[in-house]
Amino acid sequence: MHRVILIFFLCCLACQEKEPCDYIEDYYQQVYQAELAYLEKDYQTAYDALKKVESQCDLLNQQIIQEPLMLARLSVILGKPEEAFPYLERMLSEGFYIETFENDEILEPLKGHEKWKELASKELDLLLAYRNQLNQDLRKEILEMNEEDQAVRINESRKKDMNTVDSIHKKRIKEIFKEYGYPHKGLVGKSSMGERTDIKVLLMHFLEPEYFTPLLLESTRKGIAPPGYVGFIVDRKNLADRDSFTYGIYDNADATQIKDFKNLDKRRISVGLPPWRLKKKVDSLRRAYLYN
Numbered sequence: 001m002h003r004v005i006l007i008f009f010l011c012c013l014a015c016q017e018k019e020p021c022d023y024i025e026d027y028y029q030q031v032y033q034a035e036l037a038y039l040e041k042d043y044q045t046a047y048d049a050l051k052k053v054e055s056q057c058d059l060l061n062q063q064i065i066q067e068p069l070m071l072a073r074l075s076v077i078l079g080k081p082e083e084a085f086p087y088l089e090r091m092l093s094e095g096f097y098i099e100t101f102e103n104d105e106i107l108e109p110l111k112g113h114e115k116w117k118e119l120a121s122k123e124l125d126l127l128l129a130y131r132n133q134l135n136q137d138l139r140k141e142i143l144e145m146n147e148e149d150q151a152v153r154i155n156e157s158r159k160k161d162m163n164t165v166d167s168i169h170k171k172r173i174k175e176i177f178k179e180y181g182y183p184h185k186g187l188v189g190k191s192s193m194g195e196r197t198d199i200k201v202l203l204m205h206f207l208e209p210e211y212f213t214p215l216l217l218e219s220t221r222k223g224i225a226p227p228g229y230v231g232f233i234v235d236r237k238n239l240a241d242r243d244s245f246t247y248g249i250y251d252n253a254d255a256t257q258i259k260d261f262k263n264l265d266k267r268r269i270s271v272g273l274p275p276w277r278l279k280k281k282v283d284s285l286r287r288a289y290l291y292n
Contacts, residue, residue: 021057023223024272032274032282035065038074039285047074060223061094063191064286073106085115092119092126095190131189138176139188139197145169146196149205170206173199182219200229204236220272227272248276251283 021027034049050071053059059067068087075083084107092098098120101107110116149169152162176183188197203212212233219225231247238245244259247268255261265275274282 021223022221023057023060024217024221024227024270027053027057027060027223028227028272029269029274031060031062031065031067032278035070036278036282036285038070039282039289043074043077047071047078050074058223059090061090061185062226066091069101073104076106076109081110081113082115084110085113085119088119089122089126092123093130094185095127095130097127098123133186134189135180135187138180138183141172142183142188142197142199143195145172145202146199149202166205169202170208173202173206174211177215182216182225184219184224198226200226200232203229203233206233207237207240209233209237217271228268230271231268231273247271247273 030049030053034046034053037043037046037049050059050067054071059071061068068090072084072087072091075081075087088098088101088107088110091100148165152158152165180187183197183199185197191197203216206212209230213230216225216229216233220227220229228247228249231249235245235247235249237243239250244257245253246259248258248264258264268275273279
């Protein structure tokens with residue numbers, strides 16, 4: 001009888017839903033360390049870190065880090081090619097084309113695999129499913145706002161309209177937050193060459209961090225808004241006010257231009273940003289990786 005009760009109890013535990021992930025607490029910092037290990041060619045450490053994170057949180061696909069693609073590469077490097085295909089399929093399901101990986105030397109061994117052919121045969125269906133799930137009207141509206149945002153700043157004849165345009169855009173973005181929450185990639189699609197769907201630059205130009213900070217923090221914790229957007233809008237306001245920076249977002253800012261520098265990393269981590277020196281180290285390694 002006791003054995004039956006124990007089995008029932010264990011089954012109940014197994015059936016419980018995974019606790020909601022707090023991406024600021026449980027995800028971003030571990031992924032930053034995994035990327036550092038990857039760039040330093042400590043592949044096993046990178047793989048283990050990403051797999052651990054994946055067991056705790058749904059894997060994201062951040063614009064630069066691209067966690068699924070990194071795990072696909074690591075799977076090949078570590079002699080686990082079968083593991084790579086679900087991650088590549090994830091990339092295709094989010095609007096990427098298989099030609100994105102055609103010239104990837106690390107993934108080259110996969111091309112002779114039967115599953116590569118299966119993946120290629122799914123490409124069109126995955127792309128159509130991705131596009132069909134998007135709110136195309138909202139996507140178009142955000143693309144147009146981003147274009148207009150730049151037009152009034154680049155064209156001399158339109159600079160007089162800047163404040164009016166920013167005011168109109170700010171009002172509309174607030175409405176979008178109320179209706180949809182943060183307009184994430186799953187809603188409006190990813191940015192591509194010449195098409196910007198993220199609203200970071202718009203938010204920076206609104207100069208209203210006190211309104212948008214709590215909204216962005218909530219979305220970042222859920223893995224919906226990209227990490228660190230709070231830092232961008234606060235430091236942009238600092239710049240406009242000729243104040244010292246709070247989060248050290250700008251690459252050309254040194255320690256003397258950042259307030260309370262000894263506690264900078266605590267502030268950065270609290271909004272999903274990597275520690276200051278870690279970011280500089282990773283940026284340097286990324287440049288070396290891209291140009292090798």
